[in-house]
Amino acid sequence: MTPRFYGVVGRFETPDALLEAIRCLRRRDRHLRLEAYAPYAVEGLSEALDLPRGKVPLFTLIGGVLGGASGFFMQWYAAVVSFPVNIGGRPLNSWPMFIPVTFEMTILGAALAAVLGMLAVSGLPRLHHPIFDAPCFGLATRDRYFLCLRPPPGMPGPAPAKQYREVLESLGATASDEVWT
């Protein structure tokens, strides 16, 4: 199989340089495919890249509602339907006593959904990614910032690697590497 061109990744020394490069590229062409990598959550990076809000809060809400509802249903079913015990005529559905377990199940469902949802929308876990082959990319988890410029999907012709490298270096990248898959 011939290797496919993934993009060109440029290295930046500071978050400001990265942000400025992104803004510059965005001004030139709003539809460029950009991927930014940073060693911590850089403020303003999502806004510069126009990232969507994401679905994690929605997943969390659904998880919480499902967890709480199933927690309450389990207790109600056990106490009213499956194993009703008449204790001096007290109501079988003694819901105030079911609140603690319902609450804990709500939190558990929401927390599981938040974490699993976060991993799912990020496409993790993942054993390998082409970007890891770029030399020096290991510094992305230390103190360097990376910007990957990718060709639009289905772009015909030879890989514009050289052109991309020039673009990135003109924007202040201190190094750039081609990434192939």
Place this chain on the structure above:
Amino acid sequence: MAEHEEKAVSPGTPELGAGWTAGGVTDKIAGVVLGRGGPWTRGWHAHWRWRSALLISFGGVLTLLAASTWLFMRGVGLFGVNIPVAWGFALGNFVWWIGIGHAGTFISAILLLLRQRWRTSINRYAEAMTLFAAGIAGLFPIFHLGRPWFAYWLLPYPNRMELWPQWRSPLVWDIFAISTYLLVSLLFWYVGLIPDLASLRDKAASRGKRLGYGILALGWRGDARHWRHYETAYLLLAGLATPLVVSVHTVVALDFSIGNTPGYHSTIFPPYFVAGALFSGFAMVITLAIPLRHYFRLHDFITLRHLELAAKVMLACSLFVAYGYASEIFTAYYSGDTYEIHMTQDRFTGMYAPVYWVYMFCNVVVPQLLWWRRARRNVPTLLVVSLLVNAGMWMERFVIVVQSLHADYLPSAWGVFLPSVWDWVFLLSSIALFVWLFLMFIRYLPMISMAEMRGLVQETAEEAKP
């Protein structure tokens, strides 16, 4: 462009020493795990302190295993418990450990939501402390069961007896609260670890370590999209963990206050237990912070400011707890209930009065030292205060559990509890298990969040710009 080329350097704030860059903090913290840099250049093998502590505490872990095997063979008769005092050390230890396991999530979740900067360098190890303490706490109710092999009966599962747990019992709520707390704390801790595991993967020299940390890092690569989802999820977890922390010790308190034993049956218990939990938890945070910053030279990350603020929280909790003690006494006399009054007087002058007065001294009198700034910033003083508070909170749990039971209603049913050797073995070896787990944690995982420290370096550097 020239200004962009300069790396952010921390200017030196109360929470972070001067001269640190993002790379510097990463190397320093990862160096502890990977055995590089600072006093660790020769690696962990050369470090006799860590090795001896590990060996000694591992001896304790083996003792715990042997003791629990013997306990499961012989039964709870090994403990000093008997009617009327059926709840002895095991339950006291349980409440004490779960209380210690509260500060970690409090620091991580509540201080994150309040945007407190001093959270950054202490949250990771405090969360580990929480996880280990809560796990150990979970063992004690099982040790305490007459037939521990039926512990799973507390869980709802389809069974041929067609039985369900008793949903109206706080002991069943407890199972749900503790297991949820353990799972959510684990998730919170692990999510926080993912970027750091990726850093370790990228820094590790040997293939084995790269593979191990790489698999645990789940392929994290610091993509801006990942960070966005990650931050959302982390904040949501903090929001979920905050009420959870409060609920867990509330449920533990309900184990007691729903029973109608004098000394248990009190509405002050839930808030008073939560305050007590934070009190002992923060004491443990300080107890652990002091040796960590000393032995790993982390004075720039865990500064006097951190210790001082933790001491302030401890002081505030001490006042809450003191209010709880006062309220218990007041309520007993105000209720006019003979048994409550008798229980309270027995606390003052009875069989367990020495323990009562010692913990009053440790929990109420000693922390008042922390009103003085000089005491809060004096490391040996803080260590002594935090150790006394840990001990005091254990004694408080002991008195609540044991003293309330030993003289309840009919004088003919009164009795005395004296701990057996096994009670002490279980208490001490559980502490050894905690120490062992903690030593393993600082050996294999970064004890301070590197990703958050990098953010802190950037943040403080930007603030210092003219």
